[in-house]
Amino acid sequence: MNDILLKTEALTFAYPEHEEPALRGVSLELKRGEFVVLCGPSGCGKTTLLRQFKSDLAPHGTRSGEIFFDGAPVAELDRREQSSRIGFVQQSPENQIVTDKVWHELAFGLESLGCDTPTIRRRVAEMASFFGIQTWFYKNVTELSGGQKQLLNLASIMVMQPELLILDEPTSQLDPIAAGEFLATIGKINRELGTTILLTEHRLEEAFPLATRVVVMDGGEVLTAGTPQAAAGPQRINIPRSGYLRLTF
Ligand SMILES: Nc1ncnc2c1ncn2[C@@H]1O[C@H](COP(=O)(O)OP(=O)(O)OP(=O)(O)O)[C@@H](O)[C@H]1O
Ligand SMILES: [Mg+2]
Numbered sequence: 001m002n003d004i005l006l007k008t009e010a011l012t013f014a015y016p017e018h019e020e021p022a023l024r025g026v027s028l029e030l031k032r033g034e035f036v037v038l039c040g041p042s043g044c045g046k047t048t049l050l051r052q053f054k055s056d057l058a059p060h061g062t063r064s065g066e067i068f069f070d071g072a073p074v075a076e077l078d079r080r081e082q083s084s085r086i087g088f089v090q091q092s093p094e095n096q097i098v099t100d101k102v103w104h105e106l107a108f109g110l111e112s113l114g115c116d117t118p119t120i121r122r123r124v125a126e127m128a129s130f131f132g133i134q135t136w137f138y139k140n141v142t143e144l145s146g147g148q149k150q151l152l153n154l155a156s157i158m159v160m161q162p163e164l165l166i167l168d169e170p171t172s173q174l175d176p177i178a179a180g181e182f183l184a185t186i187g188k189i190n191r192e193l194g195t196t197i198l199l200t201e202h203r204l205e206e207a208f209p210l211a212t213r214v215v216v217m218d219g220g221e222v223l224t225a226g227t228p229q230a231a232a233g234p235q236r237i238n239i240p241r242s243g244y245l246r247l248t249f
Contacts, residue, residue, distance in 0.1 A: 011065035040217035147178025
C-alpha cells in the first residue's frame with residue numbers, strides 16, 4: 001500500500017480543436033487520508049482535472065504527463081478496480097441514480113461488481129446506518145428531496161468502500177441546509193472511514209474547515225497548495241463576488 005494515493009506529473013491536457021491546453025503541467029500529490037479542496041475561478045480547469053482520474057469520465061483530447069493511483073498508472077487499473085476504488089460524485093444526483101428504489105440503488109454497485117448476497121446485505125445495512133437513511137430505505141427514489149438524492153448517490157458509492165472519493169461541486173443544486181448537511185457528511189466520511197477526499201466546492205467557508213489542504217488553480221495551472229490553517233484565519237481568505245480566490249499562506 002502506497003502512502004501517496006494519487007499523483008500527477010506534469011499533466012497537460014487540451015480539448016479537441018483547442019490549441020490552448022485546459023491543464024498545463026499539473027503536478028499534484030494526495031496522501032492517503034487527506035481532505036483536499038480544489039478551488040479557483042470558473043473555467044480554470046477543476047472539472048477537467050478531476051475527470052482525468054477516472055477513465056470512463058475522462059474527456060477526449062490530447063494528454064501528456066502521468067497519473068498514478070496507489071503507485072501504478074491509473075490507466076492500468078481495470079474498470080472494476082476503478083469503479084470500486086475511486087468514487088466520483090457529480091453536480092447533479094439525477095444523472096447518477098440508476099435504479100428506482102433507495103435500497104436497490106445502495107445495492108446496485110456491489111451487485112454489478114458480483115459481490116455475494118450476504119456481503120451486499122451487510123455493507124448496505126452498514127452504510128444506511130452510517131448515513132442515517134434507514135427511515136427512507138424502502139422509498140422510491142422519486143419521493144426523495146434533492147438533498148436526499150445526493151446523499152443516496154454518495155452512500156451508494158461509499159458501499160463500494162472507495163479509497164479515493166472525488167466530488168465536483170456536489171452541493172451546487174442543493175439548498176443551503178441540505179448543502180451544509182452534505183458537506184458535514186463528507187467530513188464524517190474522511191474522519192471516521194479514513195477515505196481520501198478531493199473536492200471542488202464554491203461554499204468555501206464551509207469546505208475549508210474540513211480540509212487538510214487547499215489547492216488553488218488558475219488558467220489550467222496549480223498556483224499554490226497549503227494547509228487552510230496556514231492562511232492564518234478566515235479574515236485572510238478573501239473571496240470576492242467573482243468567486244476568485246486569494247489566499248495568503
Ligand atoms: N468539453 C469541452 N470542450 C472544449 N472546451 C472545454 C470543454 N469543457 C471545458 N472546456 C474548457 O476548458 C476550460 C476548463 O473548464 P472546466 O470546466 O474544467 O473549468 P472549472 O474550473 O471546472 O469551471 P467551473 O468552476 O465553472 O466548474 C474552460 O476554458 C472551458 O471552457
Ligand atoms: Mg467545474
